[in-house]
Amino acid sequence: MPRSRSAALIAALCLSGVTSAGAGTTGFYRQPAIKGEQIYLVAEGDLWRVGTQGGDAQRLTTHNGLESQPAVSPDGQWLAFTGQYDGGTELYLMPAAGGVPKRLTWEGGGMRVWGFSSAGEVLYTGLDARPGSQLFAIDMKTGQRRALPVGQASDGALSADGKTLYFTRSGLRGDNARQYRGGAIARLWSLDLANRAEAQPLVAEGNNDRRPMPYRADGADGAERIAFLSDRDGTVNLWSVDAKGADPRQHTTYKGWDIRHAAADGSRVVYALGADLYVIDLAKRDAARKLDIALGGDFDQMRERWIKKPQDFLTDTAFAPNGERVLLTARGHLATQGVQQLRRAELPQPVDGRCRKGEFSADNKQVFAFCDFSGEMEVWRFAANGTGKPERITHGAPNATVTQRRELLPSPDGRWLAHSDKEGRIWLTDLKAPAPANTREIARGLLDEPRLHGWSPDGQALAWSMPLRHPDRHQLQLYNMAQGSTHTLTTDRYDSGAAAFSPDGQWLYFASNRNFATTGNPSPWGDRNTGPFFGFRSKLYALALQPGLRSPFAPKDELESATEKKADEQRAEDKKATDKNPTERKPDDKEKKPDAKAGAAKPTIQFEGVAARLHELPVPAGNYRALRVDGKRLWFLDQDLDRKTQLKSIAIDNQGGPADILASDVRDYGLSADGKKLMVVRNQAAGAAPEVLIVEAAPKLPTDLSKLQVRWTDWQIATQPRAEWKQMFADAWRMHRDHFYDSAMHGVDWLAMRAKYEPLVDRLTDRFELAELMAQMVGELGALHSQVAPGDIRPAPEEPGLAGLGARFSRAPDGWRIDAIYAADPELPAEASPLAAPSVGLKVGDVITTVNGRPTADAPHLLELLRGQAGRQVLIEARQAGRSVLRIVTPVAQTRENQLRYNDWRFSRARAVEAAGQGRIGYVHLRAMGAADIADFVREFYAATDRDGLIIDVRYNNGGNIDSWILEKLLRRAWAFWQPRSPGGAGVYANMQNVYRGHTVVLMNEDTYSDGETFAEGFKRLKLGPVIGKRSSGAGVWLSDGNRLIDNGIMRAAESGQVDAEGRFLIEGIGVTPDIEVDNPPRATAMGQDAQLDAALAELKRRIAAEPVKEVKPGPYLRPVRP
Structure with a gap:
């Protein structure tokens, strides 16, 4: 790249969406490799080939799984890469011009391909007996693998004569942080393979130096130099040093755009920058040349896609006040649905929009939700029947920064919307007033986000809880709509919340963590009694909203009986008088309690002294949340010590009966406005859709639920991938703006970063590319805990998973030899390797010759014969001390195999310490x-x-x-x-x-x-x-890890920094x-x-x-x- 070019010109080249190469599509190019006149690259999750002059690329793979990390053999005939043809990610080999891939590894993932040795071995990093990555060379003909004699190698390359190994120690493995200078900083090392001397650093410590690429500076007979990627000038550029690490030369001088991937063929290097590929010849010291590449094909991952399992993306549920319909939010889309065959109403929204936290209006005719149609999460209104266009209700945050919105609560009179945000503020929006003057701030938490609980039946008071002094203890507050005043009902001694008003307006029920009876052994004496555990902290309470009220849970006494007798006598006198004058009875007059009719006038809350009118309910301690009241019963969720949640209720009376369990494994529930219907959402088996029910508000579920189920699993959502990618990119940008611990964004112009990277969204062809683009953007902040991972990717065909025997093997003439059996604590048999079970009795050196009767000698790997056998009994035949033995073993899944390997290393440390x-x-x-x-x-x-x-x-x-x-x-x-x-x-x-x-x-x-x-x-x-x-x-800098994109993709943001007593930040970046x-x-x-x-x-x-x-x-x- 000419050193005179500006960053603006580089950006223009990167963002160019028009190509002169044929009539194809310009893509987002990653992980290039070069050999001769051919360049290999990754785009749309597949491998492609194109000439070094650019032009129309040829697709080499079409499998649904991801094929990536190509490397070309020295003779240019073979292409090594990672693929997902058989389920997990493994190393494969195929002809460079295309052909049937051959599987080389059976490791269950975790590998990266770096190149070839001159002898034709594929160099890659993978997992070994030690934690961390290990550099391997595997013969592409025999599949024999050998570990190169270096630890902590994250990449590597061999010199042309094969006598020197250049490798990178450490380096970030998941975080995205530019100019990182922490302990895992990448550094180049070299190892002389011809002797037993220790490896030596090739370059000085202090910069991120990685991806060594040896080449001859002046042709085949010239001195060897090592090209590499380095951020020593603040941006990742291409540099080189001689074989002793001296004479550094900078070959590119980009500013602001890091080189991401690079590979070499001799002195020619191909690298990825922005969305494009460049080629440079280091020996000739030419300027880098950008390649105009066009992709051809049907681009299946950019076509309209139907989401046929919305349960995988369900985020919110809400219940209509009339108890007839449920509001579902899945994949950012809204739909209302009733039971049985009632029509599903899908609410209209732009293809690049996302909605969250939908709620019905009090009259059931409208839906309110947070949606980002305007570019920020605002409140929007929809017709609940799916007709018309959505209407924007809020316009930013008056006199405040815009941020993520959290909870939404419409008032029962239809006039107001209460909503909260990430900054701990509570807002009140008047639905009858024009925007933006319709919204005002009514409260602000000092330490954390508030929790909105509910409105009083007449809409004159709003209950919420928020931490005011201690971050872990929410205090319950009531807002007086008439006076615009806030009243704190609980102290900061206990965490309180989950409040609900009684329908008659007389009581406010809530849960508070005030029980500290120990669970289990209450004594400090005894083995490993590490301290008291308070497993059931919550108790239920009620605040009388008017003076003089008697708790409905209070036991009967003589004074209550006299009062009830007097009331009965008065009702009898009133009835007698009415009977004598029947004309005074209205036609629709019926005997009922005065407060039963919805909308009846409710008594005024007497705020003075309300905190002192506290009653404890006769309910055992639990872990309670989400209280609801229907007038006859108090409903709540209770979580046991296994984190299983039950929906329970108690009668509001003084009989003192136990709580009734309506349902278990409850995910959410709701109560209709008249208290007669319940929405119950309960989890089913893993992978199955949650069951959604609308049932009578009774203590027990009916036996037959078939007519009470909300039919929603047949909901199919149409998505436009590129529109979703744009939405997710913007969402990721907003998440970091609103969650990053430093509101000044480490001094980075965050608006400029969006403008820099967002145009590249138009170059994307699959979800992996979006993840890489977002990773580049968040990397500008230079913070750790910045991992990005794709969510909904094109699924590869499901294949039988790998299973292992908790051991390492090597090929023998008649099968596979046991080289090591992973060791574990002998006092914990459940932690042992399958081969270490006493009933198996196999040892290191024994050879497994058959698996379920199939010979192992001809198998590419022993594990091929164990696919799909995890947790199942397998018959193996082994040669042991010259005789054949039969054994039954039970292989374990790949994740368990990895644990066994790690535990073997851990146990070997413990044994070494015990001995020494x-x-x-x-x-x-x-x-x-x-x-x-x-x-x-x-x-x-x-x-x-x-x-x-x-x-x-x-x-x-x-x-x-x-x-x-x-x-x-x-x-x-x-x-x-x-x-x-x-x-x-x-x-x-x-x-x-x-x-x-x-x-x-x-x-x-x-x-x-x-x-x-x-x-x-x-x-x-x-x-x-x-x-x-x-x-x-x-x-x-830690995080809550709650950020999820619309397709469940991960977008982590560092949220909470840590300082010492003098206010100095600790650990981060160093x-x-x-x-x-x-x-x-x-x-x-x-x-x-x-x-x-x-x-x-x-x-x-x-x-x-x-x-x-x-x-x-x-x-x-x-x-x-x-x-």
Whole structure:
């Protein structure tokens, strides 16, 4: 690329939608490869070939799955790539001109193709016995695979003579962050394969340098140089150095547009920039040349598509006040539907629009929803029967920033709409006033988003809850419509919400977390009693909205009986008087309670003193939410400890009966305005559509539900992919604008970023390309936790999944030899490999010769014969010590196989520590920071509380949110000791119970991420011991992970930064710096060494020797003082 070209010209070239190459379509080109006069590329999820001068491209693959990452053999005859022909992503080989693909790997995904060796082996990274990626070479003829002797290699290339391996250590593997400088920064290394010397850095640390491409600077006999991609000038450009890492040369000088993918053939390099491909000859030092490429074909993924399983995209449900219809929101579309054969009314909207949180109006004739038809999420109004055009109700946020809108609540009188937003504000929109003056802000939360609960029956009060002082404790508030005032009903001592008004306007029911009775063992004594657990915190309460009301749940007493008798006598007198004067009775007069008629005048709420008129309901504690009241019963959702949700109700009386369970596995429910009908949405089996019912508001479901089901699973939604892609791009941009923790967007002009990348949407041909485009855009913010993943992609045909035996194999003359059986804790048989089961009895070195009677010798891989067999008994024949044996084994699914492989590495560390520490040092490895990991911590940490030393290994930790639990346990101290009478001579035990008194170190590396880093930083700052290893990734800004696009695609945004007591941001973009820096050298690591673990052991031994854990010996027993 000429150095004089401006960024604006580059952008113009990237955005060009017109091509001179034939009459085809200009696409979005990715992952190019080059050989001779041919370039191979990825577009529309397929592989294509085009000449180095551009022109009309030829499609090489047509499979529905994704084919990507092409690499060409040295002779130009073969193309290696990853594909999904057989289900998961694997490595394939096909003739470069096109042909039938041949499968090379059986690994279940996780690989990337990088090129070929001069001997014809395919170089790729995949999974191995160690965590992280491993560089492999696989023979394209025999399928024999060998691991190259380097650890932590994320890509690689061999020199022309095959004697030197150039590779990249680390680098971001999922995040999108330009100019990243955290611990996982990519760096080029080289390894001399001719000797046993350790690999050496090729370039200095401090920049992201990756994708080495060796070439001869002056032809075949010239000196070797290594081209690579680097962001050392702020933008990813093409650079080169000599074989010793000296003489750096910059070959492109782009500003603002990063080179994304590159591949070389000798000194010629093809690379992707924006949506286009460029070719440059580094030896000639020519300017880069943009290729005009046209794609031909039917572009099936750009045609209108029908979504035939809307249940996969269902986001919201709402119930009509008259109890006749349900409002469904799926794939951003709205439809109303009744039971049985009633017509489904699909509400009209633009093809590039998305709607959320729809609600019916009080008269059932209209629907309100948040929709982005204007470019922002505004409130729109639709006719509920699907006729007419939608009408925009709101126009931005008066005197405030525009942001994501959250909840919507129409008033029962049809006049008002209450709605909330991401900034914690509550808005009130007058439906009878013109926009934009129709909307005003009525409340603002200080710490989190508010929750709208409901209107009073007459629409004169609105209930919500929001945190006012503590982020985890919502306080219940009432808004007085007449006075425009807000009244706080609960304190910040407890989390309160889920409020609902009684139909007579006398009571406000709500749930509050005020119960702290322990669940399970209430004592700190006992093995692994880590602390009290309060599993059922919610209680139900009622506030009397007028003074003097008696709770309908209050037990009968003599005063109530006298009052009821007097009321009965008065009603009898009134009836007698009416009977004497029948003309005073109106024709439609019927005996009924005065408040039963809908719309009857309701008593005025007496706000003064309302918080003191609190009553607790006689209902056991639970986990309650979503209260509704029909006058006779109080309805609510209750979640058990297994997170299963039931819809329950209690009679509003003083009989004290238990709650009735209407339904289980409930996803949502609603109550009609007259309290007579219920909408119940309950989950079905995995993959099945939720069941939607409209039933009578009775304690139990009827036996026959066939006529009460809402027929919605036959709903089919027509979509226009390119219009959806535009909507999703805009939505992704808005999500980051509204969720990113820094409202100044790290100083990036976010509007300019949209203008920069959005035109490229017109170049897209499939959903993967949209994900890559959005990744480029969010990468401008330079933050981690910025992963992007496609949602609804073109499905590949379902094939039988891989299954494994928890072992590694290699080919033998008569079958497949067992090279290793993954080890696990022998005291946990359920964690063992299938081949390690006592009933199997196979060992390393045995050869499996048949699977279910089929010979394995001719199979391309043993796992081919195990496809579809996960969880099923399989008969294998094996050669063991010269004899043939038959065994029944049960293979496991690929995900479980991966876990077994990882656990083998973890268990090997634990065994090494046990041996080296001679039983005095414990070991805990945390793979992540979630529910399974706290279980691992409890299992391993408390088993080591009597040790003198402890290693907590958070290398490769993927993050989560349990750091505080672990740090709290490590902070516990023994301040006293119990000495029981012990004839057997048992020693003392500590108070605090289950406390650890020894020395502790933490192991961390470049792949320690997110909460793994927070734990390491907290360990350092709390001075619990040294952190050993390498600087961590730098993902210090956390997120709620709730952002989902219209097709369920992931668009993560970093939301919550972390600062120290002085206000300095922690971890983000830099990582946690170890107290003792120790690297695991690439070659030594590949050979099985673990220098970091060795350093941790040495440090603990030093500390134990210098400051041994003091043995506590009780002194003389106390004796009474006698005179």
